[in-house]
Amino acid sequence: MKILFELLNCTSVSGDEEQIAALILKHIQERKDNWKVVPKVYSGENHHDCILLKFGDPRTAVFAHMDTIGFMARYANELIPIGGPEEIEGTKLVGSDSLGEIECALRVDENSLYHDFPRRIERGTPLSFKQNIRLTEEFIEAAYLDNRLGLYNALKLCETLENGWVVFTTYEEHGGGSMPFLLKFIQETAPIKQALISDITWVTSGVRHHEGVVISIRDKFIPRRKFLQKVVRLAELSDIPFQLEVEASGGSDGREIQFSPYAIDWCFIGAPEDRVHTPDEKVSLIDLEAMIQLYQYLLPRL
Missing domain, CATH: 2.40.30.40 (Peptidase M42, domain 2)
Incomplete structure (x- = not known):
């Protein structure tokens, strides 16, 4: 989990993502030759601080935001x-x-x-x-697990991914803004019709620690049910523990996919956390592992 600790100790308040982008890009350049497929890397000023990785012949994109509150x-x-x-x-x-x-x-x-x-x-x-990471046998507690765990999951996915986009985005916590140009670039380079959002959600009355990764049926926004049902059916076949979430508020990069001019299905899948948007966010290691496993199971099958 060395890279996770490095991510947690790196600051990137919305609008100031340069440092975290450099850390992720360094990790990619050091590791990509040992991944199952070596991706094409797109970064630099044309993409601001965002990073796009194209593996093989993509059908699906995974988005993970780099910024924090x-x-x-x-x-x-x-x-x-x-x-x-x-x-x-x-x-x-x-x-x-x-x-x-x-x-x-x-x-x-x-x-x-x-x-x-x-x-x-x-x-x-x-x-x-101020960061204070606490790791036990059952939980990780720290500031900014949202969305450092989403980034960690995306980087773990890169190790086994053969076909797909993995995209590291900016601005998500403060209104978004990078997704429109990223989606345009993807659709002009190697278009996709579906996307997963690698982000962290909430522990609530119906979503609990240690019961698996969360597949979100809706937050403030409602993705297309046909695609959600496909994702849930695959999750059921995987035997990986998961929970279904139905909420009336909250949002993610999925909002900007839904509002875009492109017909792209999307689904938010992430581990649930307690004490959201505080210095003491708390996530079950069981749920984090289920998140990593489910992404690696879904991407070849979607």
Whole structure:
């Protein structure tokens, strides 16, 4: 799990994904010659900080977002959220500006957010949760399991994938924005008709730890039932533990697929976590393993 720990210790608040993209690209370049199929790698300024890997003759694409929630320094000692972080008094935040490294605490005053750093932080500086990784026999707990585990799953998939796209996206936590040009590039290069979203969902009254990876029937958006039924039937044949999720809110890169001009089916498949968007997100290792296994089972069969 070395690469997972490296991903967890790398910051990438939405809009500032350069560092995590460089880490993932380094991992790809070091490992790709030992994968079952060596992919064609697309990256660089034409793709901003996104990375696309084309394996063989793709039918399906897997998308995993690289960005995280966080905060941005405003004026004086004010902060404003990026994405939807939980605003918990005293939460430790880290970052850096041209004057040096920053570690401070979040201060919550009614509807306003502040930091307690002893000097003014430069305007526009992104801050993220201070990392604290805890690994036991049953769980992993850390900041930003959403979506570091989705990235880890996508990289594990690369080891065995023969045909497909694996795509690392940006901006997802703060409104999206990279998917339109990525989908256009995919459809002009090696078009696909279906996609899976490698992301992390919630533990709820109907979704629990240790009961398997989650196949989402719906969140705020509803993918095409015909495709969902195909995915569920294959999951049933796999004997890999999974749970079905039905929610009224939430979203992912799947939203932008559904809103795109392309007829691409999509399905969100990911491990469930507790304490969402806090520094203490918690995921069952059983569910994470089921996620990895199910992606490796589904991709050759879809």
